[in-house]
Amino acid sequence: MAADQESQAVDDGKEKDHESQRKANDVTVRSFPWVRAGVIVAAIGVTITLLIGTITACQSQSQEQPGIEGNSGNVVVGDSNIINVQEVVQRASSAAGDDDAKFKQELKTAPGADQAPTGEGPWLFTVVDSGTDGLLARDSNVAAGSPVGHSANRGMIWVDCVATTTFTPTMVTGENNVGPKWAQIRWRHRALPTDRGISDPKVTQIAWMYLGGLAPVGHNGQVKSCGS
Structure with missing residues (x-):
């Protein structure tokens, strides 16, 4: 008993x-309903929050910060121009302040910004229009995909190629809505959506970010299609 x-x-x-x-x-x-949906839920004007909802109440569990450390350096762009991507992003950010529209405009004045990317890639982009929330990285480019961390706004992202799928996040609006286009990026997967990571061109692991949340640095953004 x-x-x-x-x-x-x-x-x-x-x-x-x-x-x-x-x-x-x-x-x-x-x-965090966006975790279940695998996308981001807030949109104000043309600002996408393909992002992270409000993560201020849930602090990032990663000490790794996105941006310049570990993934910057000199990059050759059109006509053999050599630019330092750290300087380009910092200069544009300094000139724009908190205005992402001006930030994107400043990037368009950088050397090579009007030329097609050269070389084999990956090519540099930066996160835009994501406010304090950041842009999600996902383990696939379809609706069933899961978040594998996020990058802060204006974090630097290295892109291998762009894929067109059948999935456009429902809350994307304005000029950020580029249809079902996703950038394949170099990315160390993080355990949680709230974990902040970095994109490193030397890393072989990949993830996906919505193309409408990225702006090219030192080229015109016309990178190759995935599989080509």
Whole structure:
């Protein structure tokens, strides 16, 4: 009888654990519906928030910061012009302040900005129009894909190619809506959507970002199609 009671207590404990896990998962889904959908949910004007919802209440668990460290350097662009991508992004950001429209305009004045990208890639882009939330990286370019971290606004992203799929995030508006086009990027996968990562051209692992949330640096953005 004592053994039966002990066994019942263990089963009751497991059931309580399972119920607690279920409730915690429900809270997560209610708090971050974009996790379930795999896309971003807020859009203000033409600002896409293919992004991360409000992650200020859920601090990034990564100490790795996107941007210039570890993924910058001199890049050869059209007509053999050599630019330092760190300087280009910093100069544009400094001139634009918090205005992303001006930031994108400043990028268009950089050397090579009106020319097709050269070489074999990857080619540099930067995250735009994502405010304080950032842009999600995903493990695929279809609706069923899952987030594998995010980059901060104006983080530097290295792109191998662009794919056209059947999936356009529903909340993308204005000039950021480029249809179902996704950039294949160099990206170390992170465990959670709220984990902030970086794109490193030396990394072989890939992920996907929505093309409408990226702006080219030092070229006109016309990179090759994936599979070509």
